[in-house]
Amino acid sequence: MSVPKVVIVGRPNVGKSSLLNWQAGKLVSVVDPTAGVTRDRVSYLMHSGDRYFELIDTGGMGIEDPDDLTADVERQIDIGLAEAALIMFVVDGNDGVTPLDRLVAERLRKFDVPKLLVVNKCDSTKTDAEVHQFVGLAPDAPLVQTSVKANRNRKDLLHEIVENLPAADEEEGREGEGLAAEPEMRLAIVGRRNVGKSTFINALAQTERMIVSEVPGTTRDMVDVRFELDEKSFVAIDTPGVRKRKSLANDIEYYGLVRAQKSIRRADVVLMFFDATETVSRVDLRLVDDIVEQAKPCIFVVNKWDLALDAEMTSEKWGEYLARTFSMLKFVPVACITAKDSRNIKQLINLAQTVFKQSRRRVPTPRLNKVLQRAVEANPPTSRKGKRLKLFFATQIATQPPTIIVKANDPALLEDGWKRYLLNFLHEHLPFREVPIRLYFRGRSDRDEDGDESPKPRKRPTRAKKRS
Secondary structure, three states: OOOOEEEEEOOOOOOHHHHHHHHHOOOOOOOOOOOOOOOOOEEEEEEEOOEEEEEEEOOOOOOOOOOOOHHHHHHHHHHHHHHOOEEEEEEEOOOOOOHHHHHHHHHHOOOOOOEEEEEEOOOOHHHHHHHHHHHHHOOOOOEEEOEOOOOEOHHHHHHHHHHOOOOOOHHHHOOOOEOOOOOOEEEEEEOEOOOOHHHHHHHHHOOOOOOOOOOOOOOOOOEEEEEEEOOEEEEEEEOOOEOOHHHOOOHHHHHHHHHHHHHHHHOOEEEEEEEOOOOOOHHHHHHHHHHHHOOOOEEEEEEOHHHHHHOOOOHHHHHHHHHHHOHHHOOOOEEEOEHHHOEOHHHHHHHHHHHHHHHOOEOOHHHHHHHHHHHHHHOOOOEEOOEEOOEEEEEEEEOOOOEEEEEEOOHHHOOHHHHHHHHHHHHHHOOOOOOOOEEEEEOOOHHHOEOOOOOOOOOOOOOOOOOO
């Protein structure tokens, strides 16, 4: 089970970014009275007790972006909502219910996930008598009144978030290493146009389920194909071929890109297809970026290998080429196939199963800390300004992808180079050799915890407490 995502949504200027910073205890998301400041999703890893979750800020719904980025802002909101385990619907307690609040509420009704209704900016109890007017926006959602300015009900909000998260999987809480009953693996087949994705699907399904054609861009929608191999069932998600954004001639091409991104989010393992006769393109780079952003297990699939052999190409050369092109993904395995002849198809699916199992594996805390100790002994962190980074212990908090928390004295001392070293060490010495690892470093206190995907703002000087 991966870390659940709590997505903060609402119209502009209701205090979504302030709520994220308030819960995190630091500046993570930019706060400004100008509508539309937040465009991309901004996330921060939180926890209460033994429950971890990712708190995600989004742009204001219904805003017309002055830089003509409205479609991009909306796409980021849609992605956040599609991934949400819990939706935090935020409104302004001073403004009352607005027409845009009602539009947001209507948009959220189609998402069948738990919701919290957060009435923000309730700086005093004077607004309490008017809170009933908001209930109709989300009748089944717990309601929490908050005020960042008055520091009102922060713990109550945190409690409600944790209470409404999906139940933690029992297998996830076990210290022993192992796997629960293996679910049906979902494979996303992605790549630029005419690399042989539909031909590959046909080889899997052993039927003409797909329209196979030499005309680029034949497949326009995501299509799920269930197939069996060695008495195991799988689902393959075929997607349209993608081309450069500036070449998107019409809505069909644009939605092909969007559907490819959706298929990546749905997948357990992504098969990223390349044409053995062509070099890596900008489209390939874009799709791999999406795979990295979603931290999805991936296999680089070099198709049309019969043509590469005719040109005296070797698998070693292609592997080295991909490793140079995607230097941060050297752990990703490479498979060479010829889909039209069903060559190496079964080996590829077996490899995908291996990668899938790695992504679901849990490492016991004692073993993880032995590996961490060996990494520090082999290459101690360097000192900065007379201080040395000290790592106390590590624990795995989630799977799919494997997510590891490392407790440290001061995460601000962490250097990017040493973090890359530690990630590589973990890949080599843990059962995660071919899958992405999410690694977070946390400070001594809950309010100073620092994640690898969060900005590191300047520390504020602490004031000494007065003795009574």
